[in-house]
Amino acid sequence: MKIKISIIALALTGMWACQPELNEFTPSKGNADFTTYMSAGNSLTAGYSDGALYKSGQQNSYAAILAKQLESVGRTGEFKIPYIETEDGVGFRGAAMFTKLKMGYSVDCKGVASLSPVFANTEATQQELGGFIGTPVSGGPFNNVGVPGAKVTHLLAPHYGDPAGLQTGTANPYFVRFASSTTTSVLDDALAVNPTFFSLWIGNNDVLGYATSGGVGDVITPVEGNPGFGFEASYGYIVQLLKTKASAGVVANIPDITSIPFFTTVPYNAIVLTDQAQVEALNAAYDAHYNGAAEQLGLPKIIWSLGQNPMVIADASNPLTMRQITSDELVLLTIPQDSLKCGGWGTQKPVPNQFVLTATEKEYVSNAVIAYNGIISSVAEANDLAFVDANAYMKEASTTGIKVDGVTFSNAFVRGNLFSTDGVHLTPQGNALVANLFIDAINAEYSASIPKVNVNEYNAVLLP
Amino acid sequence: MTKSLIFSLLFAVAGMSVFAGGYQVRLQGNKSTGMGLTGTALNLGSSSIFYNPGALSLMKNKTDFSIGASGILSRITFEKSGSQYQAETDNPMSTPLYVYGAGKISDKWTVGLGVYTPFGSSTQWDNNWAGKFLIQNISLKAIYVQPTVAYKINDKLGVGAGFVYAHGTVKLAKGLNYGAGTGVELEGTSSNMGFNVGVFYTPTEKLSLGVDYRSKILAEVKGGDATFTIPQSVQNTIPAQNKFDATLPMPGNLDFGVSYQASEKMLVSFEVNWVMWSAYDTLKFEFEEKGEILNSSNPRKYKDTFIPRLGFEYKLNDMITLRAGGYYDQSPTDDDYFNPETVSLNTLAFTLGMSINPTEKLSIDLSYLQLTGQKTEKTYSPEEFGGTYKSAAYIPGIGVSYHF
Numbered sequence: 001m002k003i004k005i006s007i008i009a010l011a012l013t014g015m016w017a018c019q020p021e022l023n024e025f026t027p028s029k030g031n032a033d034f035t036t037y038m039s040a041g042n043s044l045t046a047g048y049s050d051g052a053l054y055k056s057g058q059q060n061s062y063a064a065i066l067a068k069q070l071e072s073v074g075r076t077g078e079f080k081i082p083y084i085e086t087e088d089g090v091g092f093r094g095a096a097m098f099t100k101l102k103m104g105y106s107v108d109c110k111g112v113a114s115l116s117p118v119f120a121n122t123e124a125t126q127q128e129l130g131g132f133i134g135t136p137v138s139g140g141p142f143n144n145v146g147v148p149g150a151k152v153t154h155l156l157a158p159h160y161g162d163p164a165g166l167q168t169g170t171a172n173p174y175f176v177r178f179a180s181s182t183t184t185s186v187l188d189d190a191l192a193v194n195p196t197f198f199s200l201w202i203g204n205n206d207v208l209g210y211a212t213s214g215g216v217g218d219v220i221t222p223v224e225g226n227p228g229f230g231f232e233a234s235y236g237y238i239v240q241l242l243k244t245k246a247s248a249g250v251v252a253n254i255p256d257i258t259s260i261p262f263f264t265t266v267p268y269n270a271i272v273l274t275d276q277a278q279v280e281a282l283n284a285a286y287d288a289h290y291n292g293a294a295e296q297l298g299l300p301k302i303i304w305s306l307g308q309n310p311m312v313i314a315d316a317s318n319p320l321t322m323r324q325i326t327s328d329e330l331v332l333l334t335i336p337q338d339s340l341k342c343g344g345w346g347t348q349k350p351v352p353n354q355f356v357l358t359a360t361e362k363e364y365v366s367n368a369v370i371a372y373n374g375i376i377s378s379v380a381e382a383n384d385l386a387f388v389d390a391n392a393y394m395k396e397a398s399t400t401g402i403k404v405d406g407v408t409f410s411n412a413f414v415r416g417n418l419f420s421t422d423g424v425h426l427t428p429q430g431n432a433l434v435a436n437l438f439i440d441a442i443n444a445e446y447s448a449s450i451p452k453v454n455v456n457e458y459n460a461v462l463l464p
Numbered sequence: 465m466t467k468s469l470i471f472s473l474l475f476a477v478a479g480m481s482v483f484a485g486g487y488q489v490r491l492q493g494n495k496s497t498g499m500g501l502t503g504t505a506l507n508l509g510s511s512s513i514f515y516n517p518g519a520l521s522l523m524k525n526k527t528d529f530s531i532g533a534s535g536i537l538s539r540i541t542f543e544k545s546g547s548q549y550q551a552e553t554d555n556p557m558s559t560p561l562y563v564y565g566a567g568k569i570s571d572k573w574t575v576g577l578g579v580y581t582p583f584g585s586s587t588q589w590d591n592n593w594a595g596k597f598l599i600q601n602i603s604l605k606a607i608y609v610q611p612t613v614a615y616k617i618n619d620k621l622g623v624g625a626g627f628v629y630a631h632g633t634v635k636l637a638k639g640l641n642y643g644a645g646t647g648v649e650l651e652g653t654s655s656n657m658g659f660n661v662g663v664f665y666t667p668t669e670k671l672s673l674g675v676d677y678r679s680k681i682l683a684e685v686k687g688g689d690a691t692f693t694i695p696q697s698v699q700n701t702i703p704a705q706n707k708f709d710a711t712l713p714m715p716g717n718l719d720f721g722v723s724y725q726a727s728e729k730m731l732v733s734f735e736v737n738w739v740m741w742s743a744y745d746t747l748k749f750e751f752e753e754k755g756e757i758l759n760s761s762n763p764r765k766y767k768d769t770f771i772p773r774l775g776f777e778y779k780l781n782d783m784i785t786l787r788a789g790g791y792y793d794q795s796p797t798d799d800d801y802f803n804p805e806t807v808s809l810n811t812l813a814f815t816l817g818m819s820i821n822p823t824e825k826l827s828i829d830l831s832y833l834q835l836t837g838q839k840t841e842k843t844y845s846p847e848e849f850g851g852t853y854k855s856a857a858y859i860p861g862i863g864v865s866y867h868f
Contacts (some may be wrong), residue, residue, distance in 0.1 A: 018539065018856060018858070019541055019552055020539060020541045020837070020839075020854035020855060020856045021541065021858075022541050022542075022550060022839065022852055022854050023543075024542040024543050024852045025543065025546070025547060025548050025843075028547070039597050072548065094683075103697070107696075115697045219868075319804065331491070383726045403846075403847060403848040404848050405594055405595065405847065405848065405849045405850055406595065406596075406597030406598050406641075406847040406848075407597060407641050417641060450547070451546070451547040451548040452546045452547040452549075453547070453595045454549045455594075456545065456548065456592075456594050456595075456596060456597065457592075457594075457641050457774070459644075460641050460642075462642070462643045462695075463642060463695040463697045463698060464695055464696060
């Protein structure tokens, strides 16, 4: 009987170990050579997130995720990333440096605490932050040459990593960190990797700098002009040079700004009036000082009512220098909420232009995006490159939402899972999603089978 | 910014993972288990309380007791579409059991009582697996109590009926997209009723026919506990503790069986089970608080299935009886609505069994059932989660019957 029991026990153990086996996916490099992968681009490529560059953000960039997935199709060696040695990160607002954002509670001018992005570390001094970003990184050439803030034209610019150019704005502190010399350009450093395969996602900042400053702080890169000045020639030249080293690559186009929460979170009619006396006071004031002149000039009058009202914004092109915002104009995420709530912005004082993208400015931006994307797709086609239609994907996310493995991705601020707390850059989960988009495009173009990444291994925005 | 962090909660349902037939288990008698889980047209003593109460009226002995249990060892492997990502379940062994007793109170009337567990298994995925927002783990247990009466119309024909009281417990967990360790746990119980009726007919000494109908039972969970492990800031929108209602149908079964004594030693049994899975169309969850955010209606779109079964019994000698059988169980799931809470694949099964009779009155019944879930690519389209599944289960069982 004892023997019998042990036989049964053995049999049971054997059966228990009998896990069904699956082997449905065979990685294949197809027609491409992934031995050495190099990623060029801007903040999205660098892994900039939550308004700053920080180490785990860099580790979770779509480029770093893609590099990991390429290991099974022949990528060898370390995918070198110029890490910044801080988790708090360094971001710029003008010349001032700040840490990354995180979700936290902030108390507004009315004493109401609410959940919103706050700086991860308010104690960090300019000196400390300057130390993080000012420390040169050795060990290059780096495989990830994503440079936050870089435009198409910047990739070709010599001395873009020259500390002497920081004051005059001809250099970029994020490139100064890891540039191989003071004279080099981003593209030269990219080529020094000797890539067999590259990714290029560039062009966002060529309109974004203009758009995120409400059309006042930057200019849109012109389409026409020589390499280093115009978008078309610069983009074509960059790809041409990359193709001298790499036989294959992938490029991505630029999302519309209307797909990005930075531009879609604060509604145009964010002025909520709940007090009839205030409504009457505002109407009396506008009747006395604005509406008469508006009527004479044939411009719309400003009339206030209970509930939601469009903001009053500054507009230099308007004869009265101010007007109500229209429903197709955009208010930027960075508009100071306290000024809206307690400072009379949008009611007693016009909202400054830098926080608004007017219909005209929006049209400039959208025309530029259309032109750039036309160039990107035709360059991709002419060079037999894989092409990621990030524009279409982000548009789908922002209109219908995209469901993946039980997560809905949209352009909703924070809760849309795709965008981080700065409203422009991606969450780790969003980066994983984008890495899969790149994989789809590469697989399709080069008949390859690169395994996709499990998006749910990565987090969206974390909440307190 | 908007403080309301609305998220869609698509809740999972309780599931028997390894059985093609959704979450139904038919391990209600070790003799039947050995014969391809047939039983509708078999006169097996008190286990007819489950398989066909009609057969109880023609029970060969005056009194019959039967008790037994099985151990379900199940394994599932998943590979995500377009990737090398794999996940395996770590299911604990579950042990469905049964106890039956029946006795003749007159020439015509037989009464009996059965307690059995037609549902009882659990599926445990890793808490951080790719499908964690659909299901992390689920455990479903149901115990049925069935008082039964059977009436012998004549020596060839009998009918029987049982009242079923079903008590169920369900516990499940799924992740939420707020980072590691966040999620929701649902736990509830149900008490509902149904019935089991059957007709048993032996036109000749060698031939038996049986028809049995077990009614659908809606397992209704009312006021189950919902515990949300979520960040503090989200608790302004979603209460950490909540109550929920949900209903899971236990489908009706209509079984037709025929058995034939091919020789003195050999008995052959064939049957078809019509399982009315189409009752399981949608799984709804309703919450006491914040229902406007949390309530969900989740398509399942199950289809009716027909399961053909074949079993053999060979009486080696007075001490030993051998059994074997098999069946093919189609998955009732829809290709586009396949949720990893119930990994129900088309399944091939074969069975072995043996009875040892140390005395004429006592029988020790051993059984072994092996299930091979056929590899299939499936998607749960409402959540865009898909991949290839493969399953296997190994189910040894032992029972004792005694009659006098």
